[in-house]
Amino acid sequence: MIYRQYGKTNKNISVLGLGGMRFGNDEDYAVEVIRKANDLGINYFDTAPFYCSDRSEDIFGKAFKNMTGEFYVSTKSGIFNEPTADDVRRRIEKSLKRLGVNKIDFYHMWCIMDLRQYEKVMEQGGPYEGAVKAKEEGLIDHLVFSTHCSGNDIRKIVEDNSFEGVLLGYNVVNHPYRQEGIKAALENNIGVSVMNPLGGGLIPNSPEYFNFLKETEDETVCQSALRFILAEPGVTTALIGASSIKELEENIGVLNYPLVVSEAKRKEIKSNINESMDKLCTTCGYCLKCPKKIKINRYLEAYNMSIFKDHKEMEKYLEFLKTQGALKDEEVFAKDCIECGKCEELCTQKIPIIKRLKEISCLNPAH
Numbered sequence: 083m084i085y086r087q088y089g090k091t092n093k094n095i096s097v098l099g100l101g102g103m104r105f106g107n108d109e110d111y112a113v114e115v116i117r118k119a120n121d122l123g124i125n126y127f128d129t130a131p132f133y134c135s136d137r138s139e140d141i142f143g144k145a146f147k148n149m150t151g152e153f154y155v156s157t158k159s160g161i162f163n164e165p166t167a168d169d170v171r172r173r174i175e176k177s178l179k180r181l182g183v184n185k186i187d188f189y190h191m192w193c194i195m196d197l198r199q200y201e202k203v204m205e206q207g208g209p210y211e212g213a214v215k216a217k218e219e220g221l222i223d224h225l226v227f228s229t230h231c232s233g234n235d236i237r238k239i240v241e242d243n244s245f246e247g248v249l250l251g252y253n254v255v256n257h258p259y260r261q262e263g264i265k266a267a268l269e270n271n272i273g274v275s276v277m278n279p280l281g282g283g284l285i286p287n288s289p290e291y292f293n294f295l296k297e298t299e300d301e302t303v304c305q306s307a308l309r310f311i312l313a314e315p316g317v318t319t320a321l322i323g324a325s326s327i328k329e330l331e332e333n334i335g336v337l338n339y340p341l342v343v344s345e346a347k348r349k350e351i352k353s354n355i356n357e358s359m360d361k362l363c364t365t366c367g368y369c370l371k372c373p374k375k376i377k378i379n380r381y382l383e384a385y386n387m388s389i390f391k392d393h394k395e396m397e398k399y400l401e402f403l404k405t406q407g408a409l410k411d412e413e414v415f416a417k418d419c420i421e422c423g424k425c426e427e428l429c430t431q432k433i434p435i436i437k438r439l440k441e442i443s444c445l446n447p448a449h
């Protein structure tokens with residue numbers, strides 16, 4: 083394993099961290115995956131309330147009980163559920179209990195979507211105040227933030243100097259639009275952890291499309307995508323969301339290659355990425371509060387295909403989702419959208435969901 087210092091903290095963390103968002107239903111196996119990660123040198127574990135139907139913190143708590151290696155834990159609270167300082171305090175106490183630790187090493191002001199939300203986090207009596215107080219009392223070690231803002235907005239938050247690190251969604255697909263945030267973090271010497279380094283399931287699910295990432299024949303597309311992130315100056319760690327030991331080992335395999343990307347390859351990657359790719363759905367599911375219960379993430383996953391290739395490919399993908407049971411004939415369809423706008427407010431990629439659903443139903447009247 084390779085370790086990097088996290089900003090100005092004295093903590094050296096593994097260049098691959100384990101994210102706790104994608105564990106399966108078998109909790110004992112998830113515990114095994116976490117312990118295996120630690121055996122392989124991973125010492126940074128990132129979780130949050132509500133991940134994995136609110137089981138993730140408990141799963142980590144079980145794994146930590148008998149874990150022999152050194153480790154750091156990161157968790158979060160968000161403005162939607164914890165809008166006041168007191169709410170944050172209660173959430174921290176709950177997380178400490180569930181994780182079975184005395185102190186949270188990295189505590190995130192979670193999922194800041196834009197500067198307006200950032201201001202709310204920082205308001206008097208708001209979440210930031212609660213977290214600072216908890217830090218003074220020794221309940222948390224480092225106060226950091228997670229965000230889906232643009233690179234320029236991330237720079238503004240970083241330059242306010244209120245946080246010791248940032249967790250941001252960064253991958254080969256959206257890198258031109260977030261890079262400024264990483265540069266700002268580097269200039270200000272704060273830690274950077276990267277979520278979604280594989281674009282959610284986007285890169286592993288479309289290996290043929292992303293084949294251009296590879297620099298050697300024997301590395302996998304996922305390894306190339308991780309190498310690309312870890313070669314970025316300023317990045318401390320990339321969070322992998324392994325749900326199996328096999329996946330974990332494949333991802334750790336990236337460390338068999340030098341963590342660099344040649345200039346020629348960078349140019350090639352840039353030429354394969356266009357602006358619309360910043361608006362690819364990562365299937366994260368944050369938008370799934372639809373009053374009509376439309377499977378937005380599935381429809382938008384199919385729409386990704388029309389960005390990669392064309393509408394025909396999208397149609398094929400819709401059929402494929404049906405064969406997988408992910409979309410069913412009797413369910414609500416894209417055309418049932420009542421344009422309430424709720425999903426767009428929640429979308430981490432700021433995708434024009436309503437417009438896309440309309441386009442899907444126009445092209446495919448069955449949907």
Ligand code: SF4
Nearest residue numbers: 372419420422423425
């Ligand atoms: S805009 Fe449409 S898809 Fe989005 S939450 Fe409202 S009804 Fe659902």
Ligand code: SF4
Nearest residue numbers: 363364366367369429
């Ligand atoms: S539409 Fe947005 S919030 Fe919904 S799954 Fe896709 S990226 Fe996530």
